[in-house]
Amino acid sequence: MVAVKEYNIVITGVGGQGILTAANLLGWAALNEGYKVRVGEVHGMSQRFGSVISYVRFGENVYGSMVPEGKADVILSFEPVEALRYVNYLKEGGLVFTNSRPIQPVQVAMGLASYPSHEQIKDIVENKFNAKYISFDAESIAKDAGNIIATNVVLIGALTQTPDFPLSPESIKEVIKVSVPKKAVDLNMKAFDMGIKTAQELLK
């Protein structure tokens, strides 16, 4: 265990993408590594295909379940615009790590709103909020691993390679192993490792 005073992850995306599962997996891994842990989530109506934010915090001492604005070390996002929606949570010099495939809100399809371009999102994160922005197609990687459902595992695998990330890939893998159905263990391990590999290349 790397001694960390406090580490803050914000996980964002669209309801139904497996955000709560991802938060719970990371929370357990942190617990197993001996940290104090808080995971913050919202249930109920907002989960229905709406914008979702959850929080994972761990360290020597953590109290509230929500990461305060300006204090997140990393935003792990399942959808690009949902990363941008919560960019104010990121600390100065933090990192946005997102799945690249946009999901169009109904309002956009109806012509009532427009979806920003990839360049625009990257520009705002990097130049306005002085943070790093990395996006990659985690869904395709999950598909290659065997099932799109493993997208969250690909993203978590990738997350472990980000600079100064305190949790070890092994402890997260242990949690995934006991959390998914036995038949799905191999697939998830493969997805996790593919996420690691992708991130290593992206972060070179």
Next chain:
Amino acid sequence: MAKVTDMVLLNKPGEKILLLGNHAIARGALEANIAVFAAYPGTPSSELTDTMAAVAKDAGVYMEYSTNEKVAFETALSAAWSGLRSMTAMKHVGLNVAADTFMSAVGMGVEGGFVVMVADDPSMWSSQNEQDTRVFGKFANVPVLEPCSVQEAKDLTKYAFEISEKFKHMVILRTTTRSSHMRGDVVLGELPDEIVNKVRRHGKFEKDPKRFVDIPAHSRNFHPKILENIEKIREEFANCPFNKIEGNGKVGIIAPGLSYAYVKEALSWLNVDDVKILKLATPFPVPYKLVETFLEGLERVLIVEELEPVVEEQIKMWAYDKGLNIPIYGKNIVPRIYEMDTKRAVIAISKFLGIETPINFEELDAKYKEISSVLPPRPPSLCPACPHRNSFFAINKATRKKAIFPSDIGCYTLGVLPPLNAVDTTVAMGGSIGVAHGLSVAINGAANEETYEKKQVVVATIGDSTFYHTGLPAIANAIYNRSNILVVIVDNEITAMTGDQPNPGTGETPHGVGKRIPIEDVVKAMGADFVEVVNPYDIKKTTEVIKKALEVEGVSVVVSRQVCALYRVGKARKNKEKLPLYKVNTDKCTGCKTCIVTFGCPAIFWDAENKKAKIDPTMCWGCGSCAQVCPFGAFELVKEAE
């Protein structure tokens, strides 16, 4: 990350696990040897109820999903009267439903410990208002306990049972969205033998009309006794192990419940350590003795409290009577609306201490405001394949949107959003039918009046669970008073929004099969003038039946029945069943956007480049409704080989 039921029943005292606040409360209730639990689900309390349902048989606990909070309250209360430890759980607005019994039963006391878990929703993440249950506790003279962490949620539950039994007084365990839906590390305590050995405990009711019959002659004795009891409990709370004085300094902060967590974090972020803190787990009644000890040597005090100034009012009133002349800050610095968080605590404390915040929040807010126009809104929406969408679509078609649409509390409230726009009012559970009746009587008059004239069509929508909850008296009223309305009961055969709980329409109970009560039988028996059951996945038929129902004078009921798509798909996935999938035939799609601007399934999006509709295969659940909506037959079933 084991199954919740396994974790909550894990018989390993001292083991540290990660639990959701609501799961921890369930564990606390089991450690306290609970025997009866009854509740109606409501976010953010539902996971406690569902956990109790899941473990009931394995823990020897009687558990029921009651039809509403009042019935649930009465069920659990009676168990406590019979000497058993019992609990009910609800969201804040659920206590309004239970309030009639709640207010009157306080003075009767309890034999077994009785804990009323009420989950508030500051900021209204999934609620219609943000009332503060601590005010309700003070109003009713029921002690309120409030945890600051997941560990404390478990431990405080156990303590709540002990206090309730010791003083023969019901106790409120108050949480908020953030404490109910926070996961945190919890060290397990011991489970009693009865729970481990699945021993179902039964109570005994000792008759005592002077105590349990609230005729005025009896009730007059209740009030003085209640007030006397509250003062005894106030004394007790001075020694409550969950109330603590920490640190030293000339200034102090009082932090009830979860606000303590935010205050601790704020002080650490601000690098301030010369502040004395009073951590308060008992916002009502505030233990004045402890406050007096805390105030010794202090020059100024700040109360960091979420929502209403409940602790502030108690302390200020007491301080005035005591002649204390110490400045007490509270709601003049700390916001009274929306939820507390670390940022708010930091801003309040820095104002109180006259120091800078660690980051410039105003600058950050301004920067964020500048970019917010770039963000397309993404409110929650009805799921793909949701039968409610079809019901609203059919209602819109049948009425050509020329009706008033009172609706109710459930997933289908989302029918308010474009493109359906089929919800004009919602107030409270069961409110749709009462409002529909009231509007119709106000605008058209009642059908048995001489001046009656149908000027405006009124169509109410209400879910199955909500109908059993509080729709029943409302529809009896509408039928009895000769209303002219259409009630579409959108029956998705489950209590969907709170997490798929059973209800009388499903007939399932945690202890096995109960008795199913079909909605159509109920409304027929009540004398509705038109009753028909339709499947909303057949849009044409549903539209026709609604049109037919609108022609009938009186109260018409259409039961629009199709199981919740999210529930159905979840089961199918578990059983590894393959779902059908639809796609757009681009030769047939004219780009007319009918599917998008009238139906609005989240799986259908607009391909701006080719000016055609497109289906996201990861979101389509294969109901085929789009194929019925499209005027050009452009949606086609994807064949196996593709």
